[in-house]
Amino acid sequence: MEINDIIKPENCVYKKPTLLNDTNMHYCPGCSHGVVHKLIAEILEEKGWGDKAIGVSPVGCAVFAYKYVDIDWVEAAHGRAPALATAIKRLQPDKLVFTYQGDGDLAAIGTGETIHAANRGENIAIIFINNAIYGMTGGQMAPTTLLGMKTATTPYGRRVDLNGYPLAISELVAHLDGSCYVTRQSVHTPAAVRKAKAAIIHAFENSMAGKGTSLVEIVSTCNAGWKMTPAQANDWMVEHMFKKYPIGDLKNE
């Protein structure tokens, strides 16, 4: 059987979702952001939610999310995505409203907005990309940076006496009564990508059903910030990140 006999439209099992447009992404090679963008585009396309969805993009590496996924987007001030999503969802309750935030946005400057939005039980889905570093600004320490991890601002590793402990946002949000679904996923293997997709679908369904706030944390890599190749970064994440940020559902009501 020749290759040309296999490559036919009727044999196609996987292709780029049409909601993900042809603009080349600005992300570094191997960045987890690209996978999550692709998952969001796939889900919205498969479920037919493309016209209903309103995304709120953060400040950080994902600031240009509106250039890549072809739905309605609003760009929030730094850390204020959950507050803006609250307003949008209250004004347009029939829409699917989600925020897409990194750890510098959600866990640092926007901690207050995140926790209060979840505490009020706003019917929004929050997608949280946790790569334990400030990627866009050059790899500085984030609140989620692991102890001993070297970054641009902690060149000898993060120390407890100087920098405090890493912040586990998902555990915090899971304690709040307003949140209905809190999970932690990753996208480093094909199986993990499938599970992350199922988790995002569940979060979007919760938002549509008005059950409360859903938080999907994606433990990600930042190979450029960590100074590794993409494959090494995945291995490093499995070895170190999963100890502090274990994968699995924290709350599912």
Next chain:
Amino acid sequence: MAKFRGAVVVNEERCKGCDLCVVACPCDVLALQPKEVNNRGYHFAYMQNPEKCIGCASCALVCPDACIEVYKTTEK
């Protein structure tokens, strides 16, 4: 027993040569071009052993830039 045959088409201009598809491939099909580069200077992925492909789509799932299309059929 019917045998699955697959093939992938890489969008060469979109590919950034991150190597994640090569690592994810269970059948050792993909590799990065050793010498050729695309317009942006990246060594893009290609099918080094096309006859081994089973069309599992593992490469496409982990691809951060959605540049892989997967085709699958059964050999009769």
